[in-house]
Amino acid sequence: MTRGDGDAPRRRVLLLIASSTYKAEDFLDAASTLGIDVTVGSDQQQTLAELTPGTSLQVDFRELDRSMAKVLELHADYPFAGVVAAEDEGVLLAAAVGETLGLKQTPPEAAARARRKDFFRACLQVAGLPCPPFRVFPLDADPAELATALSRSPGFPCVLKPLALSAGRGVA
Amino acid sequence: MGMIEFTEAAKRQIRTFIEQDGAPDLAVRVRVANPSPVQPQYEMTLIELAERTAEDESFEAEGIPVVVDSESARILEGTRVDWVDTLQESGFKFHNPNIQPLGSEPLTGPLVERVKRVIDERINPSVAMHGGAVSLVDIRDNIVYLKMSGGCQGCGMASVTLTQGVKQVLHDMVPEIVDVQDVTDHAAGTDPYFSPAK
Numbered sequence: 057m058t059r060g061d062g063d064a065p066r067r068r069v070l071l072l073i074a075s076s077t078y079k080a081e082d083f084l085d086a087a088s089t090l091g092i093d094v095t096v097g098s099d100q101q102q103t104l105a106e107l108t109p110g111t112s113l114q115v116d117f118r119e120l121d122r123s124m125a126k127v128l129e130l131h132a133d134y135p136f137a138g139v140v141a142a143e144d145e146g147v148l149l150a151a152a153v154g155e156t157l158g159l160k161q162t163p164p165e166a167a168a169r170a171r172r173k174d175f176f177r178a179c180l181q182v183a184g185l186p187c188p189p190f191r192v193f194p195l196d197a198d199p200a201e202l203a204t205a206l207s208r209s210p211g212f213p214c215v216l217k218p219l220a221l222s223a224g225r226g227v228a
Numbered sequence: 229m230g231m232i233e234f235t236e237a238a239k240r241q242i243r244t245f246i247e248q249d250g251a252p253d254l255a256v257r258v259r260v261a262n263p264s265p266v267q268p269q270y271e272m273t274l275i276e277l278a279e280r281t282a283e284d285e286s287f288e289a290e291g292i293p294v295v296v297d298s299e300s301a302r303i304l305e306g307t308r309v310d311w312v313d314t315l316q317e318s319g320f321k322f323h324n325p326n327i328q329p330l331g332s333e334p335l336t337g338p339l340v341e342r343v344k345r346v347i348d349e350r351i352n353p354s355v356a357m358h359g360g361a362v363s364l365v366d367i368r369d370n371i372v373y374l375k376m377s378g379g380c381q382g383c384g385m386a387s388v389t390l391t392q393g394v395k396q397v398l399h400d401m402v403p404e405i406v407d408v409q410d411v412t413d414h415a416a417g418t419d420p421y422f423s424p425a426k
Contacts, residue, residue, distance in 0.1 A: 073388070078424035081387035088391070096388050100422065103354045104393025111392040 067137035068093040070127065070153065072115070072146030075100040079142045095134060097127070097146070110134040117145045120152050127153050144171050144222045172219050192219070231296065232258060232304050234289045237311040238320060242292055245274060253277045255286070255293035258309075260300040265368055266411055268327045272309075272320055303327070330366040330373050330411060339404070340364070343372055346401045351394055355380060358421040362394060365411055372398060372408045382417020384424035386410070 069087060071094050073080050080096070087094045095113055096102065102112035113130055115123035127136075127149075139159055141150035147167045154161020162170070169175045173190075180187035193202055206214055218226035234242070246254050255277045262269040277293060280286060285301045287294055296304060307324040335344075344364055351362050360380030365373040374394070380386050387410075395408045 075385055075422040076424060077384050077422075080385060084387055084391045094392065096392050098385070098388070100385070102385070102392060103358050103360070103389050104351065104397060107350060107354065108393055108396040111396055112388070 066091060066093050068095060068134055069138040069140055070095050070097055070113075070136045070150075071140050071142060072097045072117070072150050073142040074098065074117070074145040077142055083140070083142050093134075095130065095136070097123075097149075099145070115149060117149055120149055123149055124152055124156065128156070131157065144220055147171050173217055174219055231285070231287070231301055231306070232289070232294065233306075233308045234292070235308065235310045238309045239290055239292060241311040241320070242272075246292070249274055251276065255280070255295045257295045258300065258304065259297060260303045263303050263327060265327055265330050265366070266373070266409065268322070268324065270320070270322050330368075333366075335364065335366065339370075339402070340367055342402050343367060343398065343405070346398055347374070350397055350401065354393075355389065358383075359419070360389075360421060370404055370406045372405055373411050374408065376410060376412045376414075379419060379421035380417075381412055382414045382420035382423075384420065384422045386412070386414060386420075 069092050071083055071087070073083070073096060075098055077098075084094060084096075095111060097113045097115045099115065099117060101114045105112045105114070110130065110133065113126060115126060117123070136153070136157060136159065139150045139153045139157070139161060141147040147162070148164065148171060151162050151164040151167035153159070155164055161167075169179055174192045177187050177190050191205070193205075206212060216228040242256055251274075253276055254274050257271075257273050257275045257279075259271040259273075260268070261271045275295065277295075280295050281297075283298050284295050285298060286296070303326050304324065305326060307322055307326070310321045310323065312318065312321050347362055347364055355362055355376075358379045360376060360378040360383070362380065363375050363377065365375050367373070376383075376386055376390070380389060383389070390408065390410050398405050398408055
């Protein structure tokens with residue numbers, strides 16, 4: 057762990073970001089302002105990773121167990137005081153890491169529900185909270201059948217969304 | 229003549245602002261808000277003359293009282309202030325000979341050579357694997373200014389490469405470097421290795 061000018065050890069945060077991110081600079085600037093060291097966990101290898109151990113980690117957001125093992129291995133040498141997911145791709149891993157390391161994080165079950173739009177809406181309905189009508193279609197649905205189904209209740213107009221992703225990505 | 233020269237257009241505009249304000253005994257305070265060579269920032273505000281402090285320097289520009297704090301005065305010596313009003317921009321424009329644009333002087337000296345060597349021998353071979361490159365633009369006050377090109381220009385992970393990679397390597401290899409700043413026009417990148425999703 058690197059140290060600042062004072063005696064207090066600097067804290068390190070695991071920042072999970074997708075390689076398609078547009079948020080990396082803002083998060084890294086914030087960490088710099090707060091005097092926090094960062095390890096960037098991403099789905100692609102960083103170009104200078106071999107020269108700068110501890111600053112980055114390649115993970116697979118879909119392979120939680122394998123990624124968790126890599127996180128724990130790095131944590132032994134570079135202890136994490138926090139974990140943050142910049143996009144929804146990383147929230148499940150962030151929740152799992154938080155639970156395993158005893159860090160403040162969203163519980164994994166809540167993260168799993170919140171990440172899937174259909175699960176989340178179902179939770180809203182069960183809780184009796186306002187929620188727009190929705191239906192789930194498979195990726196390979198026949199467009200003609202889909203249009204026919206949509207022409208009935210709840211019908212048009214409607215918004216077509218992927219089950220995951222945030223910030224309007226994949227929305228039509 | 230004071231440390232700052234105002235063009236006729238600038239003086240005309242200042243007089244207009246003073247007239248619009250209407251208060252008596254007004255002066256123009258000129259301040260260097262940020263002397264960064266990347267994007268220097270200046271402030272001009274109307275103050276009452278009584279607000280002057282003992283540390284301020286003051287002079288008159290054809291009847292317009294001008295007040296400048298001592299630190300700004302040092303940086304503003306020889307500056308020409310103009311007023312521009314076009315479709316693209318409107319405001320006071322500073323031409324400051326003390327803040328030279330980055331890269332305006334030849335890059336020489338032992339520190340430059342050491343930084344270049346680290347970039348050429350340590351950083352660029354790795355960055356090249358993503359079709360990118362890093363080049364030294366300038367070093368001022370032990371701050372390294374660099375540009376990223378190729379796959380790095382416009383890449384969503386460019387700031388990660390800079391903060392987690394380039395800065396760390398330069399700090400390790402050239403400890404007297406206090407900061408590394410990226411002055412790349414990332415919006416102009418045409419072939420980013422990782423395209424940002426938005």
